[in-house]
Amino acid sequence: MSEHHTHFIKHIVTEDMESGAYDSITTRFPPEPNGYLHIGHAKSIVLNFELADEFGGTTNLRFDDTNPLKEDKEYVDAIKEDIEWLGYEPENLRFASNYFEEMYNQAVSLIKRGLAYVEDLSQDEVRELRGTLTEPGKESPARNRSVEENLELFEQMRSGAFADGEKTLRAKIDMSSPNINLRDPVLYRISHTDHHNTGSDWCIYPMYSFAHPLEDAIEGVTHSLCTLEFEDQRPLYDWVIAKADLASEPKQIEFARLNLTNTVMSKRKLKQLVDEAFVDGWDDPRMPTISGLRRRGFTPESIKQFCREIGVSKADNLVDVRMLEHFLREDLKLKAPRTMAVLDPVKVIITNYPEGETEWLPAEVNPENEEMGTRQIPFSREIYIEREDFMEDPPKKYFRLFPNNEVRIKHAYFIHCHDFKKDENGRVTELYCTYDPETKSGSGFDARKVKGTLHYVEAGHAVPAEFRLYERLIDDEAEGDNFLDFVNSESLTVKHGFVEPNMADVTAYDKFQFFRHGYFSVDPKDSSPGAPVFNRVVELKSSFKLK
Incomplete structure (x- = not known):
């Protein structure tokens, strides 16, 4: 009930x-x-x-x-x-x-x-x-x-x-x-x-x-x-x-019917988006169809709670789509295991870490739900971090990795960058760092502080994955018959990176919270064993406040 x-x-x-x-x-x-x-x-x-x-x-x-x-x-x-x-x-x-x-x-x-x-x-x-x-x-x-x-x-x-x-x-x-x-x-x-x-x-x-x-x-x-x-x-x-x-x-x-910001709420217009190939079918994760929301990774509980809370009235009103996303976060934060994924990877070689050695470190599965326990994540001489987490010449108050700077690798150690390599186009291809074995996470080390903590995926056990990042399909409120003028041409961004080894056997609709990136769900149509495809359901934070 x-x-x-x-x-x-x-x-x-x-x-x-x-x-x-x-x-x-x-x-x-x-x-x-x-x-x-x-x-x-x-x-x-x-x-x-x-x-x-x-x-x-x-x-x-x-x-x-x-x-x-x-x-x-x-x-x-x-x-x-x-x-x-x-x-x-x-x-x-x-x-x-x-x-x-x-x-x-x-x-x-x-x-x-x-x-x-x-x-x-x-x-x-x-x-x-x-x-x-x-x-x-x-x-x-x-x-x-x-x-x-x-x-x-x-x-x-x-x-x-x-x-x-x-x-x-x-x-x-x-x-x-x-x-x-x-x-x-x-x-x-x-x-x-x-x-x-x-x-x-x-x-x-x-x-x-x-x-x-x-x-x-x-x-x-x-x-x-x-x-x-x-x-x-x-x-x-x-x-x-x-x-x-x-x-x-x-x-x-x-x-009063439901009206959502940045959302087309007409079957005729939705069919036009499908027929004219602006989207990949009725269940495209950018579509506001129930099948599209399901494929993207929405839960039935979040949709139903949203519908209850918006109420029933005679007065037409416009509901902020972020309210729907709020109830999704509230539902997923207790259900989705937390793990790490690197969407745009650059390799880090830890030059003083023993070659051929891999250690397994404990990490919470979901801090919001202690009953989910812990998982084991690997750490070795070669890891991947996000490309945006390194800058050769950073601005002030940039607390991630740059030459001669030190950061913490989440659940692992402090590392210090001493060199890097670029390709002929000037793109960074490898970072060279050292680690401090005394700074192991959970060891009680507090001799010095660092301001940046970076997530990572260990290279030897990394699982290649595709990540689909979605923005609003409609840029603005699409009024009249010219709503196609408001279709956001950048509503989908595809990235290729890596996830932790515990993600090798994911199945359709499995949901995870990727550290810093948001909540993701396994695409039911395009994923395959050993080559998962993840749809970002929603980002981690929003400025929306439920009154």
Whole structure:
């Protein structure tokens, strides 16, 4: 059971239960299988599943698959996997397409009662007659067709007698309504497209605004939780529920969607990033998709805790993406073993260390979790340090390694640099140092102090590795259709270096804290035995403060 946070939807449900309006609560998560889920969907998943759980109810996973032009079984499978990974088990798995016959019958019932009619006008012509926010719409010439003619035409639509776009079925509501959604909205359109679930059984498909309330009513959903963009459609939702011949009467409630800084929160735009190869698929670790976050190394616990803490409200707001990263650090700091990795290596030869000798030194696995114990790390005559940890001519207050300076090697000894070698391009290739055997870490040595401590990987046992460092995929808030102008061309940096020998047998999604570099996770697609690939999940520190 998760910790529970109060919000306005919970108050509504509480009042409904106390008043006897509902005997039990049923919610639903209704994704359209036209893309992968993103972090915004996670907010809805957490809300629906945990609200129902708190009140002893159930949650349905329902695929709103009413548009075969954009839907695919790949997306269905990916959505199932994402929800399972987050730790939720839907009480029921449903498809809107399973209700196509029932929806058709409900449409026929509307026609028989004079509440729907078959339209001949094109989409553009219908739009011209719809009116504006200040001017009422105009009635279609087809609006006053007889019930018998409408029934016959609708049956012909189903049987495939018309081409795509040639006819539609519209509700007969009010062309002068101040809410444009009630100006005879389209209920059905023709699309001679095979469906991932029903194949070629249908060539007419219900519009989402008609299907959605029917699906909720058929399934006995009590509280249909939607984001704010559906608020203007609630009168149409209520009209369909009122006119439908179904016992259940669900209640639609709207809440503010999740908006994150530097993050695209649109499946259409995310698909464009994939289709135009700005990223390497929907699960690219830079993507805000749940599969992308999973591949990068996010944990389900961190995502769920983030979704709980941001709350549920009616007011649109923009959440700092660093808040999501905060909860990730809070989760990983207790779980991730600490180890050392050198991402941009330069070799150090310790000239007075015995050749052919290797000693193994103890080091804590995770100072935040003493139960994880210690590990053994090798030290010998040749080690690797980070290239940025040496400068030939350093500025003031540079406390790392430079000629005639001394630093501590973490978990090991003090070393003193006395020489170095460059290649023909002036790039440092080797450093030559001496070590002081009296300064072994943990020996109690305190005769002198050094200001710099460098991490390292011992050369003889080093495991070659690839490191992928990520920056924000979007440089700024991408507004409008030109969001591609904000794509950060330097959002991925690849480095090749070394990790400690205890990393030789890592497996997919294993997570580590690399000293000074951040938290990393083993890439599940590109790693191989003896050649691990690590994705940096998040850096170690942030200026973000949780209020």
